[in-house]
Amino acid sequence: MDMARAPIRFRKPTDLNKALVFPALLLIFACVPQGASAQVYGTDSHNVTVTVATVNIVQVSAGTASLTLSAAAVTAGVNLMGPVTNSATSLLWGFNSSLRKVTVKTNLAAPKFILKVLAVAPTQGTASPEVTLSTTAADFLINTGRSSGSCTIQYSGSALASAGTGTDTHTITFTVAAQ
Amino acid sequence: MIRRERHIATTAGILAVLSLLSATSAFGQQATTTQTLTLQVFETNKIDISQRALSLVINQASLETGAPIEAANEDGNLIWITNGENKKITVASNNAAPRFLVKVNALDISGTSGVAAPEVTLNDNTTKDFVVGVSRSWGKCKIRFVASAKVADGIGTETHLVTYTITGG
Numbered sequence: 001m002d003m004a005r006a007p008i009r010f011r012k013p014t015d016l017n018k019a020l021v022f023p024a025l026l027l028i029f030a031c032v033p034q035g036a037s038a039q040v041y042g043t044d045s046h047n048v049t050v051t052v053a054t055v056n057i058v059q060v061s062a063g064t065a066s067l068t069l070s071a072a073a074v075t076a077g078v079n080l081m082g083p084v085t086n087s088a089t090s091l092l093w094g095f096n097s098s099l100r101k102v103t104v105k106t107n108l109a110a111p112k113f114i115l116k117v118l119a120v121a122p123t124q125g126t127a128s129p130e131v132t133l134s135t136t137a138a139d140f141l142i143n144t145g146r147s148s149g150s151c152t153i154q155y156s157g158s159a160l161a162s163a164g165t166g167t168d169t170h171t172i173t174f175t176v177a178a179q
Numbered sequence: 180m181i182r183r184e185r186h187i188a189t190t191a192g193i194l195a196v197l198s199l200l201s202a203t204s205a206f207g208q209q210a211t212t213t214q215t216l217t218l219q220v221f222e223t224n225k226i227d228i229s230q231r232a233l234s235l236v237i238n239q240a241s242l243e244t245g246a247p248i249e250a251a252n253e254d255g256n257l258i259w260i261t262n263g264e265n266k267k268i269t270v271a272s273n274n275a276a277p278r279f280l281v282k283v284n285a286l287d288i289s290g291t292s293g294v295a296a297p298e299v300t301l302n303d304n305t306t307k308d309f310v311v312g313v314s315r316s317w318g319k320c321k322i323r324f325v326a327s328a329k330v331a332d333g334i335g336t337e338t339h340l341v342t343y344t345i346t347g348g
Contacts, residue, residue, distance in 0.1 A: 056210045066217040076227035077258025079291075079317045081220070089214065106216075113218050157218040161262045162291065162315045168218045175211040 054097050056176035060153070061090040067157035069113070082158030087120065091141075091174055094148035101125075101144060101179040103137035107171040113159040115170060123149035130156065133170065142179060222263040224345045228322070230255040235326040237279070249327035253286060257310075259293075259345055260317040267348035268293075268310040272301040273340040279328045281339060285310050290318020298325075301339060311348060 067086050074081045093102065104117055111133075117140065119127035125144035141151060235250040259268060270283055284298035293316065296308040310320065 058210070058212050060212050060214045062214070064215045064217070066219070069218070069220045069223075071221075071223045071225060074223045074225050074260060076225040076260050077317055077319050078260065081223060081260065081262065086216075091212075111218075113220055115216065115218055153214075155216055157220075159220045159262065161260050161317050163220070164262050164264070164315050165220050165222045167220070170216045170218070172214045172216050173211055174213070 052096065055094060056097075056100065057092075057094040058102060058174050058176050059092045060174065061092065062088070065089050065153075065155060067115075067155055069157055069159055079160055079162075080158050081161060082114075083116075083156040084158070086155045086157075087152050089153050090150050091119070091153050092148075092150045093141075093144065093176070095144055095176065096146055098145050099179045101139055101177055102141040103175050103177050104131065104133065104140040105135055105137040105173050105175075106133040107135065107173070108133075108168060109135050111168045111170070112163045112166050113157060113168050115168065116156040116158075117172070118154045118156070120152040120154045122151035125149065127151065133172070137173075137175060137177075140174065220262065222261075224259075224261040224263060224266060226257065226259040226268065226343055226345045228255055228257055228343065233322075233324065235281070235324055237326060237328050246330060247328045249325050251326075252324045253321045255322040255324075256319055257285070257322050257343055258317075258319040259290075259310075259313070261313060261345060262315055263347075264314045265348040266313040266345055267296075267308055268313065269306045269344045269346060270299065270301070270309040271304060271306040271342050271344070273304055273342070274301070274337065275304040277302060277337050277339070278332050278335065279326055279337055281337075282325045282327075283309070283341070284323050286321040286323045288318060288320040291316035293318045293320070295320065301341070306344070309343060313345070313348065 065086050065088060067084050069082050069084050073084045091102065106115070115133045116130050117133055118130040119141045122141055124147035125141050128139040128142055131138040131140070233252050233255050235252050237247045237250045239248040240246060241248055257268070268285075272281070281301045282298050283301060285295035288295055288310065292312060292314050293310045294312045296311050299307040299309070310318075
């Protein structure tokens with residue numbers, strides 16, 4: 001009985017090991033793809049909100065500009081001296097909302113001389129007629145819509161003889177406004 | 180579970196950065212821009228005449244005295260402008276010793292300032308006042324020449340180059 005059982009006792013673990021290794025490996029290989037499949041086909045979600053705010057950008061190509069009225073622009077017998085013009089600078093803008101315009105004004109409440117401004121060749125929108133600058137904002141560019149573009153700023157300076165000589169320094173402000 | 184939390188944390192971080200960038204961008208938008216413009220006006224004095232050539236012909240004599248009758252010409256106009264103060268307009272002939280008598284004066288001044296000086300005789304080549312009291316103004320006037328001659332002066336032709344100058348008064 002002992003002899004009969006002994007071989008069984010000594011062989012059984014070996015056979016069992018051999019017998020269990022293959023199923024165990026199958027089980028392991030079977031489980032791993034199942035785990036991988038669970039990640040591939042799993043879903044999740046979240047909300048991403050993108051908000052585009054109203055953008056109004058306006059910029060001048062140079063911070064300064066100058067006009068000099070001298071004899072070359074003067075005609076004897078004509079009361080108005082000039083005009084002389086400066087078209088060296090540009091206005092650039094970008095609006096993402098419709099019905100926008102650009103206004104212009106000066107900070108100089110009592111200028112000695114006459115200063116006018118005109119938007120020349122706007123890539124978008126419509127140039128307003130030439131305006132004489134004052135401290136009240138006047139239309140410079142209208143009907144711009146949703147656009148980015150540029151135009152030449154044409155300043156025109158003139159003076160009455162009675163105004164004499166001197167220098168006017170203007171701070172010109174261009175503003176984006178609803179039309 | 181850990182992966183999901185990490186993913187959520189990462190997404191939240193990205194959204195926070197985007198929000199910050201959006202806010203920064205919004206604050207950075209310019210609704211206005213400014214430009215400094217300087218308009219400088221120098222003193223300017225200009226003067227011009229309408230007629231480059233004028234002529235005076237003395238071809239009649241007085242029946243009573245026999246003396247030649249003076250000739251007048253008002254065809255020319257003088258125009259000017261100045262934005263300076265205390266100016267005047269002078270007149271001068273280049274003829275230093277004319278044989279015939281030529282006088283000139285400003286007539287019918289219009290504009291915002293200027294007064295006609297008394298009639299002057301162009302009997303030498305010195306400068307004489309023509310219009311005075313001109314300041315920061317434009318104006319115009321007729322130029323009236325009067326030429327006369329004595330019998331003793333005989334006949335002939337004289338040419339004057341008459342120069343008008345706007346200058347400090």
